[in-house]
Amino acid sequence: MQGVRNLSVRERWPLHVVAAAVTVLVLAPLAAPGYALLYDMVFVPRQPLSWELVAPAQSLPRAVPMDAVVSLVTQLVPGWLVQRLVLAAAIFLAAVGAGRLVPTERRGVRLLAAVGYAWTPYLAERLLIGQWGLLVAYAALPWIVRAALHVRAGRPGAVPRLVLVAAPAAITPTGGLLAFAVVAVLAWTRQHPRSSALAAGGVVLLNAPWVVAAWVTGAGGSSDPAGVEAFAARGENWAGPLVALAGTGGIWSAQATPGSRSAPLVPLATLALLVLAGIGAGPLRRRLPAGVAARLAGLGGGGLLLAALGVLPGVDAALRWAVVHVPGAGLLRDGQKFLAPYALVLVLCAALGAERLVARMDPELAGVVLAGLLLLPVAVMPDLALGGAGRLRPVSYPADWRLVAGRVAGEEGEVLALPLSAYRAYPWNPGRVVLDPLPRYLDADVLTDDTLRVGDVAVAGENPRVREVRRLLRQGRPVAGTGVRWVVVQHGTAAEVDPAVLAGLDVVHHGPFLTLYRNPTVAPARTASAGAAQWAVAGASGTALLVVAAAAFSALRRRPTAW
Amino acid sequence: MRKTVTLLVSGLVAAVLGVLALGGVAAAATTTDVEAAQEAKSAREAAQKAGKPDPFAPEVYGTR
Known part of the structure; x- marks a missing residue:
């Protein structure tokens, strides 16, 4: 049994070089100045540390504590740099983590695992839909598995290391759940019950911010059941959604799927990958400590099952019922995001399958075959390179944005973004759709529509205040009567704002991209006074931060064995 | 380390x-x-002439 061992420096550098090369290949366009704004990926120069971002009172905590972390970091580091560091670290550490985790003595097999895990359809699709928080969890996953195995083995200092590698994953609810699942399944052992319990408790506390935020939000715990069908796994080609999931793809959005995934031969590549993984399952079982491979398989299988829930006949109906009646079940709507553990297990098995395949070959030929297999993920999905073939392209915010932010910061009050739309397609960010950056750009409470349009289906949001404003506007009432202090009209988008809606407002700034109106009937007031609920979220976030600090202190104190 | x-x-x-x-x-x-804005304007006008939907339609998160 080889197990997962520490690598020597000589073994590490090729892994790091390959990981760096993959990172460069994927993120090359980010060398240009500006911000890559694509779907859910929104970075701004300096994100305010507001209560609405730390503990949203009226919406579901999908970005808790991620927004709070970004707000804190961008007080010191500019947003454009944070974006590049986060994305580069996610891809680099995903590759290195998988390469270090695979139980093998062959360098080529490590490199194969590294490239395989950093070049999956899952990573490509979540990058192209801009869910960078999920990519961070994906990158942390092999490190969490490794640390959990060390806890299981009773290694000194393993618990703080596990907490430290799980912390980045827990910046989003999905990542936090994935981290907890790995720890609960892999780290639990009767031989070291105290360490196991400490590890599980630590990861539970890391999840506390979003759990508390979900508990206290005024948005309720249920979601629109229309989202189950809208966000269910999608077939990429003739083979359907289940085969797409088996190949770690199948995200609901056609726009976030690399074009190469629709090629008719892709299902055959998936089949080859599954066969290779099948060949490698035996070596993985033998080389990991007893019982670990079965637990890993359970994690991967569980992830695959969650991803498929929305497309399994009969189950989709149960899921629709659950998202309405079970608080928090809305997390399962876009189930494909739970594929991460499956992707890791698949890559580990496939890498060992390749090793077994070349075991009896002439060493020279074996090297050539491994090199060919190393390039296979890139050959099958070449359009992940160069920022998803040009989809990630940095742009600069027009000067209007800075001017409007300055005016709003001088007089506090609620801001309404019009036209009502959650996502925007700006002329200065051509060919891309992005979540409205205004709530993160302005130091104020910004009301934006939270209805998601997927094709012709409108998936209702949860924010009751937005719902009320939408109702008033639909009745033809002017914005002046909604109680907002400011209105920002965003130009250059297809939708128009009816001038009657803006009656009674004073124009404060009129630019080519934004017009700012002041509502003279509403006095400037601090709208974001924190209540007990928001203090509870802040307390949970502070506790999570303390847990990370304590883990860091403990790991550093054990330097000879840490990392 | x-x-x-x-x-x-x-x-x-x-x-x-x-x-x-x-x-x-x-x-x-x-x-x-400026180039980006011009590019967008041209794309929008071309789509309008061809009777196709606006390529920068703001509100659609994605299609299946």
């Missing part, structure tokens, strides 16, 4: 330097604000 940290940092630095080097081409190819 020091060696690991050195390797990790050097790997990340290498990645950043590589991004900067390769991205020179990308930087040169990036349009300015």
